Amino acid sequence: MIITCLLAWNVWTRFLFSMLTLGIMGGSFSDMPSDPVRGVMFEPDLELLQPRRAEDRDLDVTGTPYVAHFERDGRDLLFVAARHEQDIERDPTHELVRRAIDWLDPDVVIVEGVPTSAGENPRRFLEQARRRVDSGMAPESMYAAILAVDNGSIVIGGEPDPSATTDAIRDAGFSDEDLLAFLLARRSVQMVRRGNLAEDEFNRQAKRALDMLKRKFKIQSEFDVRDFRTWFKRHLGESFEAGLRQIKSEVGPMLVDDPSPLRQMSILAMKAREHNLATLQADMLQEHERVLVVYGSGHLRWERRMLEDMMGPPVLVSENPGVARSPADIEIMRSIWATRIAEPPQYFMNEGYDEAVMEMIRSGIDVTRSYLGNYGPVQVFVLGNTGKGLDDQASLEVIAEAYCDVHFGNSRHSMEDCIQYKGLELARKARDGAQEAYLSYAMEARPPIAELVFINTHDWGDDVLPTRGIHEYTHVYQKAFEFTPTWMMEGSAELLACHLGEKHGWGTRRAFMEHCAHRIEHADGLIYTIREMEDVETVSPAVKRWYRELAYDSGAWAVVYMITCSDSQSIRDFFIGFYPEVNQDGWERAVLQYTGHSDLDAFYSGFEVFMSLPLEERLKILDSIRD
Numbered sequence: 001m002i003i004t005c006l007l008a009w010n011v012w013t014r015f016l017f018s019m020l021t022l023g024i025m026g027g028s029f030s031d032m033p034s035d036p037v038r039g040v041m042f043e044p045d046l047e048l049l050q051p052r053r054a055e056d057r058d059l060d061v062t063g064t065p066y067v068a069h070f071e072r073d074g075r076d077l078l079f080v081a082a083r084h085e086q087d088i089e090r091d092p093t094h095e096l097v098r099r100a101i102d103w104l105d106p107d108v109v110i111v112e113g114v115p116t117s118a119g120e121n122p123r124r125f126l127e128q129a130r131r132r133v134d135s136g137m138a139p140e141s142m143y144a145a146i147l148a149v150d151n152g153s154i155v156i157g158g159e160p161d162p163s164a165t166t167d168a169i170r171d172a173g174f175s176d177e178d179l180l181a182f183l184l185a186r187r188s189v190q191m192v193r194r195g196n197l198a199e200d201e202f203n204r205q206a207k208r209a210l211d212m213l214k215r216k217f218k219i220q221s222e223f224d225v226r227d228f229r230t231w232f233k234r235h236l237g238e239s240f241e242a243g244l245r246q247i248k249s250e251v252g253p254m255l256v257d258d259p260s261p262l263r264q265m266s267i268l269a270m271k272a273r274e275h276n277l278a279t280l281q282a283d284m285l286q287e288h289e290r291v292l293v294v295y296g297s298g299h300l301r302w303e304r305r306m307l308e309d310m311m312g313p314p315v316l317v318s319e320n321p322g323v324a325r326s327p328a329d330i331e332i333m334r335s336i337w338a339t340r341i342a343e344p345p346q347y348f349m350n351e352g353y354d355e356a357v358m359e360m361i362r363s364g365i366d367v368t369r370s371y372l373g374n375y376g377p378v379q380v381f382v383l384g385n386t387g388k389g390l391d392d393q394a395s396l397e398v399i400a401e402a403y404c405d406v407h408f409g410n411s412r413h414s415m416e417d418c419i420q421y422k423g424l425e426l427a428r429k430a431r432d433g434a435q436e437a438y439l440s441y442a443m444e445a446r447p448p449i450a451e452l453v454f455i456n457t458h459d460w461g462d463d464v465l466p467t468r469g470i471h472e473y474t475h476v477y478q479k480a481f482e483f484t485p486t487w488m489m490e491g492s493a494e495l496l497a498c499h500l501g502e503k504h505g506w507g508t509r510r511a512f513m514e515h516c517a518h519r520i521e522h523a524d525g526l527i528y529t530i531r532e533m534e535d536v537e538t539v540s541p542a543v544k545r546w547y548r549e550l551a552y553d554s555g556a557w558a559v560v561y562m563i564t565c566s567d568s569q570s571i572r573d574f575f576i577g578f579y580p581e582v583n584q585d586g587w588e589r590a591v592l593q594y595t596g597h598s599d600l601d602a603f604y605s606g607f608e609v610f611m612s613l614p615l616e617e618r619l620k621i622l623d624s625i626r627d
Helices: 010-017 092-104 123-135 140-151 162-171 178-194 199-217 225-236 244-250 259-289 297-311 327-334 355-372 395-410 413-431 465-476 488-501 509-521 545-563 571-585 585-596 600-611 615-624
Strands: 025-028 066-072 075-082 108-115 155-161 290-296 316-318 346-349 378-383 437-443 447-456
Touching: 010 615, 066 092, 066 297, 066 600, 075 092, 075 140, 075 199, 075 259, 075 327, 092 140, 092 290, 108 140, 108 509, 123 140, 140 155, 140 290, 155 259, 162 178, 162 199, 162 615, 178 199, 178 225, 199 225, 199 447, 225 259, 225 316, 244 465, 259 290, 259 297, 259 395, 290 297, 327 600, 346 545, 355 465, 355 488, 355 571, 378 395, 395 413, 413 447, 437 465, 447 465, 465 488, 465 571, 488 545, 488 571, 509 545, 509 615, 545 571, 545 585, 545 615, 571 585, 585 600
Parallel strands: 025 437, 075 290, 108 155, 108 290, 346 378, 378 447
Antiparallel strands: 066 075, 066 316, 437 447
16 A cells, blocks of 8 residues: 555644654743743833834834744743734745744733633634634634644733724714724725625625624714715715725825824724733733734734833744744754663553554554664653543543653653643543644653654554654654754655565555655645755745645655665665764765765756656666665
């Protein structure tokens, strides 16, 4: 059978994408909730919340979405300046949200579009958000809320009650008719965006919108659609239809000379929103260590001066999710974590799960240990729910305690906190049927311990489970050496999985590589090469979209190309001979010495020529390489 490259990636990505540095999830619990910092106050200067002109740009911002990270007195505020989007899998804003939540592990997440008065974890909003996220299409605020809840974070809305808007506009001397005209004009931007509306259809939708707005903002008025058209022409000098093009800018809170009444009210409404959001951010920083804000980028433009006054200049501003990790974190992820040892991997399986699953995983790990050597230390968790054994809290706590003992058995951190948060989160995934397989590291342990985690993999197939064990254990071996590029890490793990799989009756090497080739061939829109996938932590969202095809599928073929260029043309020699050279010379020079290329340009060009060969010819070359 064909051994699937990057098994269950869609499920895995949803929860763990940004944990996967070179195929590795960082397992750290250094950021646990704690008491507020004593004697430290966070007070926003609300006078600094002022509208800005279109040309008034922050020099360190070149596009959206982006993140701004503020840090002060042991508190972190990460602001995701969003571009409003819907596609969970493809849109860069959603990817940035995923990375932000993984990197910060926030205590609280503030989201747009929900009133603060709805309280923490507002039930109705979260129920609606869950349905939208499950559909694959959801605004970034809903997506962030669901990821946050699943992460154990608090979710709270950042919006004021509607009365704050009406009060601000009325206090500035505007009438209720002015207010309704502004609210309907703002609403009409969304109505028209969905398509050109005939006059009758617009009137029908506008009447319904006006009725809703009067109820929401508690406005008693006879103001109707005809009155709106009259108001619009009087204040903007042209009919509503003629002025459609400018409505979006007129209801935008951007400062201009001689602003129209619509723009004036927009600025007043925005200021009311920003006052609430700024005050909430300060309150949350007072109570929590790590606060994430997911709001449209325009809000950060309004708040930048205020936040810098309250927190100091941002320590990071970037539109690239790949640098959402700090340089120190990236350095840790690139460092050597494993070593050759005598002790075999330790295994934990929850009570009631199928022992055959663990034995199939163990068989793959053991053949890899025999081939590469015994590296570690390694802890393997095989967790799952087949209908028995995870039906009570005590069973979940057994998993949580086993997990946290690996991380905090010899550290200063609180076992109780770990069990309450990350430990039980892992146990609930096993109970609730989540399917995942990944490598992580317990960095608090001394020495650090590699963890291979397999959750509910019992229906993955008798061939897939051993080869998945091969793939993940290969990463343990790789982390005994210096940094190698992402395409090489994942590609060589895939190649070894199918090679050892074939030797032990778990699929065939040729079928596996043919499947990877077909996936590359059918990747419509792929314009990048493995050269752009040297470090998944620093690539752009556009490149990251093709992580599977570049790192796993193309990466496996790139390692085949390396081996065919070598003197030995041996898979074993690649692992046993090439990797030690990386420690001595670095990966770039090691590649050139191993393959005989003069420089990396020549290597990458040669690989592209190799990939242009007919598939059957490449498969014959694959067949020719030795064990």
